Amino acid sequence: MTNKSTMFYSEKLGLSPTDNSNWRLRTSILGAAVWEYVETPQADDLQSPMEKYLLGSDDFEPPVYNDRAKDAFESAIRGAEFFRLLQAENGTWPNMYQGPMFMTVGYVAACYFTKTTIPEAYKTEMIRYYINVSHPVDGGWGLYNVDKSTCFGTTMGYVCLRLLGLPPHHTACVRARDTLHRLGGAVANPHWGKAWLAILNLYEWEGVNPAPADLFMLPQFLPIFPFKWWVHTRAIYLAMSYVSSVKGKCELDPLLLSLRTEIYTKSYGKIDFSKERNNVCGVDLYYPHTGFLNLANNVLVFYEKYLRPDWWNRRVNKTIYEYVLKELKNTEYLGIAPVSAAFNTIVTYMEEGPDSENFQKTRDRLSEVLFKGPEGITVMGTNGSQTWDSSFAVQYLFMAGLAERPEFKDMIVRAYKFLIRSQFTDECADGSFRDRRKGAWPFSTKEQGYTVSDCTAEAIKAIIMVKNSEYYKDVHHLYDERNLEDGIDILLGLQNVGNFHFGSFSTYEKNKATPLLEALNPAEVFGNIMVEYPYIECTDSSVLGLKYFTDHYEYRRDEINLAIDRAIKYIRANQNEDGSWYGCWGVCFTYAGMFALEALSVVGNTYESDLTVRKGCDFLVSRQLPDGGWGESMKSSEMHEYFSSPNSLVVQTAWVVIALILAEYPQKDVIDRGIKLIMDRQQSGGNWKFESVEGVFNHSCGIEYPNYKFMFTIKALGLYSKTYA
Numbered sequence: 001m002t003n004k005s006t007m008f009y010s011e012k013l014g015l016s017p018t019d020n021s022n023w024r025l026r027t028s029i030l031g032a033a034v035w036e037y038v039e040t041p042q043a044d045d046l047q048s049p050m051e052k053y054l055l056g057s058d059d060f061e062p063p064v065y066n067d068r069a070k071d072a073f074e075s076a077i078r079g080a081e082f083f084r085l086l087q088a089e090n091g092t093w094p095n096m097y098q099g100p101m102f103m104t105v106g107y108v109a110a111c112y113f114t115k116t117t118i119p120e121a122y123k124t125e126m127i128r129y130y131i132n133v134s135h136p137v138d139g140g141w142g143l144y145n146v147d148k149s150t151c152f153g154t155t156m157g158y159v160c161l162r163l164l165g166l167p168p169h170h171t172a173c174v175r176a177r178d179t180l181h182r183l184g185g186a187v188a189n190p191h192w193g194k195a196w197l198a199i200l201n202l203y204e205w206e207g208v209n210p211a212p213a214d215l216f217m218l219p220q221f222l223p224i225f226p227f228k229w230w231v232h233t234r235a236i237y238l239a240m241s242y243v244s245s246v247k248g249k250c251e252l253d254p255l256l257l258s259l260r261t262e263i264y265t266k267s268y269g270k271i272d273f274s275k276e277r278n279n280v281c282g283v284d285l286y287y288p289h290t291g292f293l294n295l296a297n298n299v300l301v302f303y304e305k306y307l308r309p310d311w312w313n314r315r316v317n318k319t320i321y322e323y324v325l326k327e328l329k330n331t332e333y334l335g336i337a338p339v340s341a342a343f344n345t346i347v348t349y350m351e352e353g354p355d356s357e358n359f360q361k362t363r364d365r366l367s368e369v370l371f372k373g374p375e376g377i378t379v380m381g382t383n384g385s386q387t388w389d390s391s392f393a394v395q396y397l398f399m400a401g402l403a404e405r406p407e408f409k410d411m412i413v414r415a416y417k418f419l420i421r422s423q424f425t426d427e428c429a430d431g432s433f434r435d436r437r438k439g440a441w442p443f444s445t446k447e448q449g450y451t452v453s454d455c456t457a458e459a460i461k462a463i464i465m466v467k468n469s470e471y472y473k474d475v476h477h478l479y480d481e482r483n484l485e486d487g488i489d490i491l492l493g494l495q496n497v498g499n500f501h502f503g504s505f506s507t508y509e510k511n512k513a514t515p516l517l518e519a520l521n522p523a524e525v526f527g528n529i530m531v532e533y534p535y536i537e538c539t540d541s542s543v544l545g546l547k548y549f550t551d552h553y554e555y556r557r558d559e560i561n562l563a564i565d566r567a568i569k570y571i572r573a574n575q576n577e578d579g580s581w582y583g584c585w586g587v588c589f590t591y592a593g594m595f596a597l598e599a600l601s602v603v604g605n606t607y608e609s610d611l612t613v614r615k616g617c618d619f620l621v622s623r624q625l626p627d628g629g630w631g632e633s634m635k636s637s638e639m640h641e642y643f644s645s646p647n648s649l650v651v652q653t654a655w656v657v658i659a660l661i662l663a664e665y666p667q668k669d670v671i672d673r674g675i676k677l678i679m680d681r682q683q684s685g686g687n688w689k690f691e692s693v694e695g696v697f698n699h700s701c702g703i704e705y706p707n708y709k710f711m712f713t714i715k716a717l718g719l720y721s722k723t724y725a
């Protein structure tokens with residue numbers, strides 16, 4: 001057995017893990033990554049160091065340095081040497097993009113519903129994961145892996161464990177069930193939890209608030225027309241509304257019948273489900289219903305029950321299904337993200353049956369969101385973070401002064417080639433209400449198919465860096481720089497320039513409908529999901545990409561400069577009184593502060609010359625901890641106020657150091673102390689350890705970015721040695 005010698009909780013409970021040495025990560029040139037369990041490994045199919053590292057195997061052999069790095073530059077080199085080991089053949093850095101605890105249920109339920117067998121090794125590891133991240137005190141689960149226990153997390157976790165084969169008397173089940181009952185039982189789930197339970201025939205559809213498919217039939221000019229919502233929300237509700245309007249549910253079987261007796265505090269037959277629609281456990285509730293939503297739900301329930309003719313329902317679902325098929329076509333059957341992907345699998349199965357190509361292809365791609373790590377297997381936030389990480393890796397090696405060293409050339413070329421392959425080359429199907437995408441880049445893979453503003457900007461910058469370097473002239477011909485122009489067109493088109501947060505950038509599209517729609521947010525556990533909002537980080541990255549492009553190319557220069565100008569004004573205007581910026585995708589003020597100060601710096605603003613920069617730096621400096629580093633807790637994201645973590649964290653220290661160096665902060669000793677902390681935390685192999693969750697979404701859900709602890713530290717160390725050499 002080659003599993004890490006640390007004893008996991010699952011082992012304490014007597015569950016044996018699978019053999020780490022049998023797992024292989026199969027990757028495709030477009031970035032797909034699937035873990036396969038090979039029963040008898042072949043001699044020509046050895047595990048790579050990357051696979052061993054990701055699995056946490058004992059036989060992973062890191063480089064060993066017997067001394068401490070003598071200076072920041074040497075420390076950066078060691079970090080990059082280690083990071084190089086983690087790159088896959090295809091140029092990406094596969095990693096366990098874990099956190100959200102409400103994704104795995106989609107995979108398990110979709111398999112159960114469609115009678116798809118989950119391979120034994122996967123089952124074992126999924127059970128292990130749940131057990132190993134269960135709450136140490138009460139055995140439940142929350143919204144993300146280190147959250148307090150919630151009804152949603154605990155119900156989904158419990159149901160998964162049981163469907164994956166753990167018996168009800170197992171200690172893990174007993175503890176989780178007690179916690180679930182204490183939280184009110186499964187009736188107190190939020191909307192998505194209730195929907196999964198209803199699909200599994202563990203709850204009645206009359207107790208689930210409507211996900212009205214009819215909305216997709218409304219005239220397109222109305223703000224409430226779903227294709228104007230945020231891309232994720234509309235993709236989830238599209239497929240969910242199909243299932244909900246036909247009240248789709250699994251066949252009952254003995255296991256489900258038993259589950260019905262386990263997850264509630266009273267007997268199933270005694271529950272009046274119609275009265276439970278709005279029952280949500282207080283611990284879960286992040287975004288309570290508005291009175292308006294409750295009214296709308298009541299009207300819709302009446303409509304669905306008494307007024308909606310069946311022929312109309314069929315017709316609506318026919319339209320919905322056409323949209324689902326378009327989504328599948330546009331995403332090579334992946335769907336935008338795991339939640340909608342699971343719903344899409346169920347919908348294709350219901351509509352076309354188990355033997356259909358659409359169902360099988362959709363189901364088969366589901367395995368790309370699973371990832372095996374030391375604690376087990378979970379469903380990740382997306383099918384990876386490939387493009388985003390590769391763009392950063394290329395850029396930061398250049399910025400750190402490492403890219404033109406021979407030992408790193410291969411790694412950069414591979415990432416550069418991956419970025420080239422990941423640029424969109426075609427448009428979405430007609431009538432799928434998607435914007436132009438040719439020329440843009442996604443967050444994960446080209447096949448996933450969704451443009452993201454900052455991912456496009458960062459990829460553009462990375463590619464130009466390679467194109468500009470003489471050292472890489474042998475690979476310049478691989479990319480025709482005219483293709484950058486398409487990317488620039490898309491990026492310029494993404495800026496919000498109406499009366500909505502003028503000058504800002506959102507994530508996937510520009511804002512298309514009023515934020516007043518948030519009054520209809522039915523999800524209860526997430527805020528700000530109905531429409532596109534402006535984001536400081538997306539705006540900052542867009543400035544970085546546009547500025548770097550216009551420094552090297554003539555194309556649309558005036559418009560680019562105007563866009564930059566507007567974005568910078570937006571960034572300035574959205575600084576808080578105290579000099580901070582709130583970050584939505586990383587934890588939290590340190591993350592946004594770094595991006596904002598870098599954007600301001602590339603257009604020439606420094607601590608000396610600019611008041612916004614000065615306030616931004618002073619805010620960050622005032623949060624330095626006695627050990628010289630910085631650390632921020634997830635609580636900042638939830639509470640919109642700076643909460644320091646008790647100890648400094650490497651990633652956030654790197655973010656702040658980068659910000660201060662780029663802003664030309666005058667007091668070098670402040671920066672020295674941050675750099676010292678990063679160097680002190682470097683392990684003997686040149687790596688850094690995971691310390692705390694780095695990312696977040698929708699203000700409430702933490703998500704890990706395992707590559708950040710390498711990329712930002714290397715950037716900080718390299719910039720430091722360049723600046724003060």
Ligand SMILES: CC(C)=CCC[C@@H](C)[C@H]1CC[C@@]2(C)C3=C(CC[C@]12C)[C@@]1(C)CC[C@H](O)C(C)(C)[C@@H]1CC3
Pocket residue numbers: 232233236337339381382388443452454455507526529537538585696697698703
């Ligand atoms: C509440 C819902 C709809 C749940 C599904 C989860 C998705 C919405 C999350 C998971 C990963 C996620 C946080 C992500 C992003 C959006 C929301 C995602 C896809 C984006 C692309 C937004 C823009 C950001 O700058 C950045 C590129 C970092 C992230 C990456 C991950």
